[in-house]
Amino acid sequence: MATASFFSLTHPSRSIALIEGDVKTSYGDLSTRCHQLARHLKTCLPDQRALVFLSVHNDAQSVVRYLACLRAGYAVHLFSDYEPARLDDLIALYNPHFVIRPEAADGDIMARHAQDLGLHPDVSVLLSTSGSTGTAKLVKLSVKNLQANARSIAQYLELTAKDRGLLNLKFSYSFGLSILHSHLLCGGSVVLSEASVTDADLWQAVKTHKVTGLSGVPYSFEVLERSRYLGNLKTLRYVTQAGGKLSPKLVTRYAELSQQQGWKFYVMYGQTEAAPRMAYLPPDMATRHPDCIGRAVPGGRLWLKGEDGTEITTPDTPGELVYEGDNVMMGYAEALPDLGRDDQLDHLLTGDIACRNADGLFYIIGRAKRFIKPFGVRLNLDDVEHRLRERLGEVACTGTDDKIVIATTADTDIDALSAWVCETYKLPAFMVSVLKVEAIPRLSNGKTDYQALLRQAEQPKTVANGHSAPKSRWASIEAIYTALSGAKALDGSSTFASLSGDSLSYVQISLAIEDYLGFLPEDWEVQTIDALEAMRGQVVPETAGNRLHYLNTCRVLMLLMGIPYHAAMVFSEHKDWLITSAHTSHFATIFAATTHSFRMFAFFFISGCFSLLILKRTEVRKWFDRQFVRLGVPVILGSLLLAPLEMAAMSVTPGREGPPAFEYWLSMVTTLSPQWITHRWFLITLLALIGILALVWGLHKRGLTGHLPQRLLDKVSARPNLVWCLMLVFLSGWGLGLAALGRILSAEHDLLFGVYEYRSILAFGPAFFLGAILAGQPKLFNWFLKPSAFAYILGAALICVFVYFDHSHTFIGKIAQNINWLPCGLLGTQIFLSLMHKWANKPHPMVARLLDASFVIYLWHMVFVLVFSGICIELDIDPLLSIALTTTGTLICSWGVYLGIARSKILSFIFNGGPLRAV
Incomplete structure (x- = not known):
């Protein structure tokens, strides 16, 4: 198998490849470390093409291990936040040769066994279909898939060796992985961090290391909308958004901001099954078409499939969105034997219903199946419902990209159920609404009335973890933090920062505090609960922009x-x-x-x-x-x-x-x-x-x-x-x-x-x-x-x-x-x-x-x-x-x-x- 250029690392040896904190790793050093570890892995298993389960963080060690696995010709499954029971189930199902955890030293990595697993020679990277949904289904990607998509991204972003991209999205997530691939392909640098966009240290690093490219999911941009961080970044050249639909209002806002400040704003669309990028919206068209996903990436093709299977060519006519390109996956794996097959897919049915406008740009109008995508983590609602039914009996599950709604007739602890869902699917508490009902609502044909559940969730008596609150009013600051952050042990000295609040809950908590107090105090993130509560009822000067x-x-x-x-x-x-x-x-x-x-x-x-x-x-x-x-x-x-x-x-x-x-x-x-x-x-x-x-x-x-x-x-x-x-x-x-x-x-x-x-x-x-x-x-x-x-x-x-x-x-x-x-x-x-x-x-x-x-x-x-x-x-x-x-x-x-x-x-x-x- 020919070595793919994005991990061949043949760029000038003194050029900087990775930046982690104050430590910089050159392409020469990175190549040497990858070569040494790949040789060690081959020594452990000299005559086998191995399957590796690799736990990764956004650090140089994880990048070295990932690239070393590819250099060794191994198939590697990347993960970062599996619960132990979930990982044990996957290990039992796929029986990998190596399970590499962050705490293990490179020299201590040993093979678990030497059995021939019958891996297909082109299977190189395995990613979860939905981040952390609890399913065993993995997406099979080849080096050809990854290389094709990295090349496409580098082309439309116009990446060069002078670019420095920030990678603070987990690179076990396909969006984060594509940032790494595209920058290594063109000889650029990758600044590694796991800090949230609410962390001032992250933005200091962006300035210190002269970052040229930022990337985020929808919630990242909702946070930035209410902060000052994105201003005065002199080296910034582009910002990309993917991982879910960004509201047209925010697309317009950031497109205009980019024009004012001299950088480009790219709205992108993709799925892990396409390694992952399929479409992008040219920056100069964002203000005119903020609701569109754009056009196909270079080397790919998008088209619409009608109910009769033929291509739809008339403007503004809905059909299922179909993608063709070299980055389309090799298929899914749900058990070990699937890793030995190439499904030879020449196109990908996205499951999204879309239209093409008169300018040739595509826009999404709905989903063909029951998937939601909160924070870029695609959840199969049918799968969630099935797992909950095994635990509780009669259950119905629905939701939107903003929340998941679960209704049950079982006599169960609402708080415990909500906590289990949050932990299992890695969702923040404010996104989970659990309803205890006397009977699951049904349509006249006997099917579950999911729309009725959504309407019921709009005016719940319980918010998130069951804490009562009036319909647009909150009982206290503590109730806001408890319901929207999922925190249990709170006292008057607790702050958003001390609770390790993330970007997901940042916007919701700030809006709730503004609703409760009548204004949003500056630096509320570091204000204690007692200090915020003391502001209740105060006459606080408003800024001119608050009310007009x-x-x-x-x-x-x-x-x-x-x-x-x-x-x-x-x-x-x-x-x-x-x-x-x-x-x-x-x-x-x-x-x-x-x-x-x-x-x-x-x-x-x-x-x-x-x-x-x-x-x-x-x-x-x-x-x-x-x-x-x-x-x-x-x-x-x-x-x-x-x-x-x-x-x-x-x-x-x-x-x-x-x-x-x-x-x-x-x-x-x-x-x-x-x-x-x-x-x-x-x-x-x-x-x-x-x-x-x-x-x-x-x-x-x-x-x-x-x-x-x-x-x-x-x-x-x-x-x-x-x-x-x-x-x-x-x-x-x-x-x-x-x-x-x-x-x-x-x-x-x-x-x-x-x-x-x-x-x-x-x-x-x-x-x-x-x-x-x-x-x-x-x-x-x-x-x-x-x-x-x-x-x-x-x-x-x-x-x-x-x-x-x-x-x-x-x-x-x-x-x-x-x-x-x-x-x-x-x-x-x-x-x-x-x-x-x-x-x-x-x-x-x-x-x-x-x-x-x-x-x-x-x-x-x-x-x-x-x-x-x-x-x-x-x-x-x-x-x-x-x-x-x-x-x-x-x-x-x-x-x-x-x-x-x-x-x-x-x-x-x-x-x-x-x-x-x-x-």
């Missing part, structure tokens, strides 16, 4: 505030609005000025916040296209349909001087001037700023902005008070500069196409981008939402200056206005948001409904304000009563328009850029 209900409330208020503001402008002493009354009101003047002091700044600030929050979770192009339609259609069609109505209302205003109403209206609608835009200038400005943000974010995701912006923001976060002061100074200068620009440009050049004052982009750009920046920096945003007493005093003072200082007649007054208005907007926005965050940070159905209607109300309100104000002027109604009547009438009529528009898809598209809620 107040931003929705603010957005609704900002949009609706335009109604009383415009109603008050009719009676302003400044007489600078579309229509004015002969009777002015000091209250109306003060109210309009106070509202105007921060309303538009807050408008754009909140828009910037929401823009980045959404942009971070979606693809840039799709997001901008949606915003272009959402804002552009109402601006264009809304202007064409609503502007003539607004002009008509202005033309019939009592007391207006000039030509008759119809002539005046005809003159306006045939002239390109700002009355075509009126309050809709905000939407045009917002669309322009969104386009700039999309461009900048797109460059950032491609790594073209470098690390300077983030470093700058890190420094800003460290000294927010100083930066806040500098921002006020900058805004003062910015406002003055805009005024100077206005003096330089003529009125003709100040308008775009004669209707739009484009300087508004410059005027409110700082507010928009400040909101976006703070939305991306939760700690800084949290600081912003807690203004100091000085900020309140200064903000109130600037608003008073803005409102009461008469700037219209003097040069100094105009200078003061230009210096003041942007800082006034910032402080007013900060105070307003802080109050809303404190008092209005809870969801409310009315806010949700108003938010849905607010865009239509914003577009239409001007028509009704002009109509009702004109009526009030005609009837000579008191200004304050007029403002109240106009505001109420406008709100009612605008709401009525919304209800009518919501019933029509066409009108919803015209005035909302998309569908509204069904009324």
Whole structure:
């Protein structure tokens, strides 16, 4: 048999092959050690092809022993966590020549017997079909299988001798083994560790050894989603995920993160029977197809098998997924005689039901048989049910990739049964739900109703090991740890770290603690049970990103505030609005000025916040296209349909001087001037700023902005008070500069196409981008939402200056206005948001409904304000009563328009850029 290159170790002898802690093993040293041990094994059994049972850990000794067995031409079964009784059963069944345990020295390894077991010459590696299911079935893999898959993986990951892959998945597990093979094949290095992804020491090793590749199963990525470990890894080139389905949301999250940080994210699919990799999702397609497993690995082929056995070629048509390639196993072994046969499989029936989309990518929609795959460990539910039935009698077993549900009518100890399942199948306690039932639910045909059991498990009276807890609430921190970690001996000083919590229970426990306390404390992993319990009921400051209900409330208020503001402008002493009354009101003047002091700044600030929050979770192009339609259609069609109505209302205003109403209206609608835009200038400005943000974010995701912006923001976060002061100074200068620009440009050049004052982009750009920046920096945003007493005093003072200082007649007054208005907007926005965050940070159905209607109300309100104000002027109604009547009438009529528009898809598209809620 020819020696396979991944264990021939013919790379430069001084190149590093393995790194374990601070010890590095070169390819030369590794080859020598493998050769010496292989020679020793051959000496123990000179005339036989041996079967070896090898217990392995992620250390250099285990790698040496594994490769030595292959060099000796032996067949080796890798295992790492068998319970003693399980191992004894397998040894009795297969009668291996060698059973090598970690504690044995190489020189002490001796053959158990010299019998000829009749092994097939190509059987090289035996792996459990499902990690640790308790079955005797093993997958038979040849060197050809392993070599073909290692070559495929190295090709699509573009591995070279410069790569250093982290191997913290057990290499008795096919995923971990493939990491070892592919890196040894290309002459790269493998960093060996058994540390969990929650262990800070692991990430220190990643940085110290300049790891270029990380790999994980779904739970690894759920843990990383709630940690800071994956940031600032300068040498990282790629990250791979396999071992089960990762949610599309997390696929998108990590794909976007990889683009931001300059590494590639590979979603992969495989089974041990294929050594193990069968498909991968190209990194550049992950954000567009986060639900897909991708395409076949190089050298392989995927296709779909219909019920009639023929290949399915039409897109999005389900069939059983079939794989062909040189990495397809030699078959299964369930007893010793099976090791002497090659089943000569030319394809593998995966047991998964899948479809192929129009882009040629495959996606899984279900399983053909009763298998689940928690944490990458494939469990045959029929086998589990059979074993439990032998112990208990009537039993039903079902589950998902997130849990296994067992129902029994037997009078048994629930805790003991749950513990046995956890130990036998190597599952954490939170994944096992045991139900004691009076009768197993049945379908009309007499078969077990597994769906009924799943539904019953969704609202169990017992959680995990039988500890009671309310449906979404927990009795105590101790109950959380007991139920979700399986720990029994707990006291007040116990911590997640002291319980040796693993990555599986990390996410569940953190979510449960957050649910119990109302927040998740930083460094909760090292907080004692007593310390966490003491936080119950405390008022703990939330980060800005925890709850965003107040931003929705603010957005609704900002949009609706335009109604009383415009109603008050009719009676302003400044007489600078579309229509004015002969009777002015000091209250109306003060109210309009106070509202105007921060309303538009807050408008754009909140828009910037929401823009980045959404942009971070979606693809840039799709997001901008949606915003272009959402804002552009109402601006264009809304202007064409609503502007003539607004002009008509202005033309019939009592007391207006000039030509008759119809002539005046005809003159306006045939002239390109700002009355075509009126309050809709905000939407045009917002669309322009969104386009700039999309461009900048797109460059950032491609790594073209470098690390300077983030470093700058890190420094800003460290000294927010100083930066806040500098921002006020900058805004003062910015406002003055805009005024100077206005003096330089003529009125003709100040308008775009004669209707739009484009300087508004410059005027409110700082507010928009400040909101976006703070939305991306939760700690800084949290600081912003807690203004100091000085900020309140200064903000109130600037608003008073803005409102009461008469700037219209003097040069100094105009200078003061230009210096003041942007800082006034910032402080007013900060105070307003802080109050809303404190008092209005809870969801409310009315806010949700108003938010849905607010865009239509914003577009239409001007028509009704002009109509009702004109009526009030005609009837000579008191200004304050007029403002109240106009505001109420406008709100009612605008709401009525919304209800009518919501019933029509066409009108919803015209005035909302998309569908509204069904009324």
